[in-house]
Amino acid sequence: MIDYRKLGFVSTKQHTICEYEGKMLAEHVITRDGFNEQYSILYQKRAPTHEIKVELLQHDNPFFPSFHKTNTHELKRRHFQTPIYKKEGSMLESRATLLINDNCSIGIVNLSKSDENFFSNADADEIFFVPEGSGILQTIMGEIDYKKGDYLFIPKAIPYRFICHSKSNMLVVEGKSKFGIPAEFKQPSGQIKLDAPYNHRDFKSPTRLLNFEDNENYCVIVKKDHNLTIHEYTDFPYKVVGWDGWYWPFSFSIYDYQPKTSSVHLPPTIHNVFSGNKFYMMNFVPRMLDYHPKAVPCPWPHSSVDCDEAIFYVSGDFTSRKGISNYSISFHPAGIPHGPHPERYEQSIGAKYTQELAIMVDTFEPLFVTEAAMVLEDRKYHFTWDSHDHL
Incomplete structure (x- = not known):
C-alpha cells in the first residue's frame, strides 16, 4: 500500500496477550498474498x-x-451515456x-x-x-x-x-x-x-x-x-479498538494531483495515478498545456494496438471531444485507431491552459461490454469523427 499507519489502541508487541478495559482482545491479522505482502492487525473485542x-x-x-x-x-468506438x-x-x-x-x-x-x-x-x-x-x-x-x-x-x-x-x-x-x-x-x-x-x-x-x-x-x-x-x-x-499496519x-x-507538462504533447502515461495488474488509471486535470511555439496540445490520432481505453468525463471542455456530457464514458478498443475529433485537433493550437477533468482506464487485456452498458450506448458515436458532422 502506501506507508505505515496506526489508529486507536494496539498492543506493545505483536502476537502477545493484549488487554483493553480489563478484557483480552482478539488480534485479527488481515494479510495479502498468503502472509508474504502487506498486512494490518486489528485489535477487536471478539473475533x-x-x-x-x-x-x-x-x-x-x-x-x-x-x-x-x-x-x-462489432469492433467500434463506443459512448455510454451514463447520465441517463x-x-x-x-x-x-x-x-x-x-x-x-x-x-x-x-x-x-x-x-x-x-x-x-x-x-x-x-x-x-x-x-x-x-x-x-x-x-x-x-x-x-x-x-x-x-x-x-x-x-x-x-x-x-x-x-x-x-x-x-x-x-x-x-x-x-x-x-x-x-x-x-x-x-x-x-x-x-x-x-x-x-x-x-x-x-x-x-x-x-x-x-x-x-x-x-x-x-x-x-x-x-x-x-x-x-x-x-x-x-x-x-x-x-x-468492534475494533485499534489497528496498525500497511493495509488500510x-x-x-x-485536486491534490500534480500534473506534468511538456513543450510538446506527451502520451497519457504522464497522467498515471493508480495501477493494477495489466491496467492503469490516469487523471486529466486542469493544467498548463504544451508550450512549444508550434505545439498541437490536442492528443494525436493514435493506434494503441495493445490497449483498450475507457474515459469517464467529469467536467470542463475536454480538449479532444465534442458532444459528450459530464459523467459519460467513452470506450475505444484496441485494433482500430482513435483520437480527437478533427476540428478539436486544429482548434487546440495556441491554447495555453485546459480546465478539463476526466479519468481514464487503459487495460492490456480486452474489456468486454456488458448488457448494462449497451442500454446506455450512443449508437452514432463511432461515426462522429466525420469532420462534416455537427453534434
Whole structure:
C-alpha cells in the first residue's frame, strides 16, 4: 500500500496477550498474498467468526454483482451515456458493471441513500471516484469523510458502507491484484518518490474508529466470485479498538494531483495515478498545456494496438471531444485507431491552459461490454469523427 499507519489502541508487541478495559482482545491479522505482502492487525473485542446464519443473497439489481456480456462483437468506438441511467439508491442497489475483463471492471454508482449493512468485496480492491456529493465512508478500520473530487480506495475484503449526505454519481473500478500506487512512483523502500505526482501527506486514512456497541443481530454482505452471501452475527462483528499496519482504506483528492507538462504533447502515461495488474488509471486535470511555439496540445490520432481505453468525463471542455456530457464514458478498443475529433485537433493550437477533468482506464487485456452498458450506448458515436458532422 502506501506507508505505515496506526489508529486507536494496539498492543506493545505483536502476537502477545493484549488487554483493553480489563478484557483480552482478539488480534485479527488481515494479510495479502498468503502472509508474504502487506498486512494490518486489528485489535477487536471478539473475533469476527461468530456467524449464526449464512445464505446466498438475492437482490433486484441485475447489473451487479452479476453481469452479462453482450453477444455483439462489432469492433467500434463506443459512448455510454451514463447520465441517463436512472437507478438510484444504496451502493448495491444503484451499481452497474459496464466493462470487465479478468483483471478489472469499470462501473457506475448512483448513490442517493445510505447503506444499511456493511459490504465486503472478497474478489477485488475497489476505488470509487466522487465527482459530486459528500458523506462518510465507514469501514471496519474507521471513518473517512468524503467530498467532491475524492477517490475512495477500499482494500480487498475490508467491510465498508456509505453514509450518504448528498447524492453522488460515482465511477467505480475494481482491481483484482496489485492495485494501488504505480511501482514507478515508489522507491525500493516503499517511500513515494519526490518526482511523483503526489506525496504521502495527500493520502488520508481513517480519522476515527467506529462506535458499535449494539447487541442485536447484524448482517455483513460479502461478494465472492460475483455472488453475494449474507452473514448474520449475534452482534456487530468488528468492534475494533485499534489497528496498525500497511493495509488500510484511504481517500485521495484529485485536486491534490500534480500534473506534468511538456513543450510538446506527451502520451497519457504522464497522467498515471493508480495501477493494477495489466491496467492503469490516469487523471486529466486542469493544467498548463504544451508550450512549444508550434505545439498541437490536442492528443494525436493514435493506434494503441495493445490497449483498450475507457474515459469517464467529469467536467470542463475536454480538449479532444465534442458532444459528450459530464459523467459519460467513452470506450475505444484496441485494433482500430482513435483520437480527437478533427476540428478539436486544429482548434487546440495556441491554447495555453485546459480546465478539463476526466479519468481514464487503459487495460492490456480486452474489456468486454456488458448488457448494462449497451442500454446506455450512443449508437452514432463511432461515426462522429466525420469532420462534416455537427453534434
